[in-house]
Amino acid sequence: MDLANGVISAELLHAQAHVWNHIF
Numbered sequence: 001m002d003l004a005n006g007v008i009s010a011e012l013l014h015a016q017a018h019v020w021n022h023i024f
Helices: 002-023
Strands: none
Touching: none
16 A cells, blocks of 8 residues: 555656646
């Protein structure tokens, strides 16, 4: 369960970084 949560968190962080890169 912790592993799944870690993967989800990593995906969200990556997606957020991708969005920020497009904003700036």
